[in-house]
Amino acid sequence: MAEPELVDVVVVGLGVGGEEVAERLAEAGLSVVGVERDLVGGECPYWGCIPSKMMIRAANALAEARRVDGLAGTAQVQPDWAPVAKRIREEATDTWDDTVAADRFIGKGGRLVRGSGRLDGPRRVRVGDQVFEARHGVVLGTGTRPSVPPIDGLADTPYWTNHQAIEVEELPESLLVLGGGAIGLELAQVFARFGVQVTVLEALDRVLAVEEPEASEVAAAALRADGVEIHTGVRAERVDHDGSRFTVRGGGAEFTAERLLVVTGRKAHLAELGLDTIGLDGSQRYLPVDDRLHVTEHLWAVGDLTGEGAFTHIAMYQAGIVIADILARARQAKAGADASGTASVVGGAMGASSALAASGSSGSAGTVPRADYRALPRVTFTDPEVGAVGLTEQQARERGINVQVGFTKLSGSTRGWIHRVGDEGFIKVVADADQGVLIGATSVGPAGGEVLSALVVAVHAAVPLSQLRHMIYAYPTFHRAIGDALRDLS
Numbered sequence: 001m002a003e004p005e006l007v008d009v010v011v012v013g014l015g016v017g018g019e020e021v022a023e024r025l026a027e028a029g030l031s032v033v034g035v036e037r038d039l040v041g042g043e044c045p046y047w048g049c050i051p052s053k054m055m056i057r058a059a060n061a062l063a064e065a066r067r068v069d070g071l072a073g074t075a076q077v078q079p080d081w082a083p084v085a086k087r088i089r090e091e092a093t094d095t096w097d098d099t100v101a102a103d104r105f106i107g108k109g110g111r112l113v114r115g116s117g118r119l120d121g122p123r124r125v126r127v128g129d130q131v132f133e134a135r136h137g138v139v140l141g142t143g144t145r146p147s148v149p150p151i152d153g154l155a156d157t158p159y160w161t162n163h164q165a166i167e168v169e170e171l172p173e174s175l176l177v178l179g180g181g182a183i184g185l186e187l188a189q190v191f192a193r194f195g196v197q198v199t200v201l202e203a204l205d206r207v208l209a210v211e212e213p214e215a216s217e218v219a220a221a222a223l224r225a226d227g228v229e230i231h232t233g234v235r236a237e238r239v240d241h242d243g244s245r246f247t248v249r250g251g252g253a254e255f256t257a258e259r260l261l262v263v264t265g266r267k268a269h270l271a272e273l274g275l276d277t278i279g280l281d282g283s284q285r286y287l288p289v290d291d292r293l294h295v296t297e298h299l300w301a302v303g304d305l306t307g308e309g310a311f312t313h314i315a316m317y318q319a320g321i322v323i324a325d326i327l328a329r330a331r332q333a334k335a336g337a338d339a340s341g342t343a344s345v346v347g348g349a350m351g352a353s354s355a356l357a358a359s360g361s362s363g364s365a366g367t368v369p370r371a372d373y374r375a376l377p378r379v380t381f382t383d384p385e386v387g388a389v390g391l392t393e394q395q396a397r398e399r400g401i402n403v404q405v406g407f408t409k410l411s412g413s414t415r416g417w418i419h420r421v422g423d424e425g426f427i428k429v430v431a432d433a434d435q436g437v438l439i440g441a442t443s444v445g446p447a448g449g450e451v452l453s454a455l456v457v458a459v460h461a462a463v464p465l466s467q468l469r470h471m472i473y474a475y476p477t478f479h480r481a482i483g484d485a486l487r488d489l490s
Ligand SMILES: Cc1cc2nc3c(=O)[nH]c(=O)nc-3n(C[C@H](O)[C@H](O)[C@H](O)COP(=O)(O)OP(=O)(O)OC[C@H]3O[C@@H](n4cnc5c(N)ncnc54)[C@H](O)[C@@H]3O)c2cc1C
Pocket: 012, 013, 014, 015, 016, 017, 018, 035, 036, 037, 038, 039, 040, 041, 042, 043, 044, 047, 048, 049, 050, 052, 053, 115, 116, 117, 118, 141, 142, 143, 144, 162, 183, 272, 273, 302, 303, 304, 305, 309, 310, 311, 312, 313, 314, 315, 381
């Protein structure tokens, strides 16, 4: 068997989290092998956040144009998917080609290895016949894939996941969407606004069930206004495809459409990562990590597979901590080696030590930040946008917190009233009455995700309620409604 090749760090999976770690460590002068079996960049730029938000931008332009009537005259809107598909192909994904991202990593000094990586004992990764041994350790950033439920008949049909929905060049006449979560709602609204007859089937009793019930109500009403049929409490039991149409049976009813999109959550695939070779259980749903993203000594994980929230901003946040941790350890190792007069343990390259010294690393593991998810923000980019941070009211009550809640509708604010059509939304704040701080908030509205930023600061920095109440909120903004919600706390 070939001797393992010694490097500083191996990163398996170059999605947003892994790519960030690999690029920044390579830039700092470490010898980094990045292993990727598909596209460098992962789900977000090719089949996730970016192309879906391009679709949403286009769909929202149609909706705004349709709002001209009654506000500013009349407008005739003729939707055309061609420019959207073209933009996704040419601007977002380079027709699903990662040359730019791969070259960027290589340009920073990284070594890209194409293939599937798996652990092969402590600090070792195997990719086909190649084995790498990492002095500082291995970072896993292998993300998630769609979790497709074991529904009778489904596996034998040509159903879509987010990949086919994002790559679509010609829209179907009708679409069944299985799953009323973030992906389901965002894409359902886009396609409906382009004229597709969309039906959403959700197993739970409300869509967007992880957020406040008031948010689910507003989102469902907005989609229905766009012509989307929503059926909650429907768990699909059987799927058939007759060559041209899908039929889904569930909840005693039958639904048919030309296409079926399955967006029922995501799943990490730990079993294929060789975790057993270091004594870890590969059958778990996610890979548990500590607050420095350590799975175990010399093994870190970032992004969706940690189960801390399937968001690009979580993957990037975690990547920042891992980078600081590894650079601090590399610097300590180098200092130890320098003191004992042995060769540098950092990389093999002559420039590595000086690059590391200039990289801004703290030099001490004690100063590496620890992950804190109290103020985790999330935004579902429906129109209106659903922004939320921290705990929902129910989560706070389940934790036994002395909860106060404040609520205000946007339509009751000056800006909402001026905005008129499309002003659906609200601000809801959840406070810990004993601590006198916000522990959660929801901001739904035309700019719900942007308005959320003030609430994220409030939860993150535990700004006292007394200070929040005495802040000046610009008039007439949507965010001024935060003041109204705070006054409603009881
Ligand atoms: C339709 C959609 C819309 C979304 N919109 C948003 C949004 O608006 N905002 C937001 O914050 N998040 C959004 N997300 C979520 C976001 O895309 C993910 O949270 C993010 O991509 C996670 O990054 P990651 O690095 O953990 O993994 P991924 O992006 O999944 O990347 C993992 C990479 O690892 C590779 N890989 C896996 N196993 C191996 C292996 N054994 N060897 C080598 N390579 C391997 C994969 O090929 C992949 O490239 C959206 C997701 C979807 C599907």
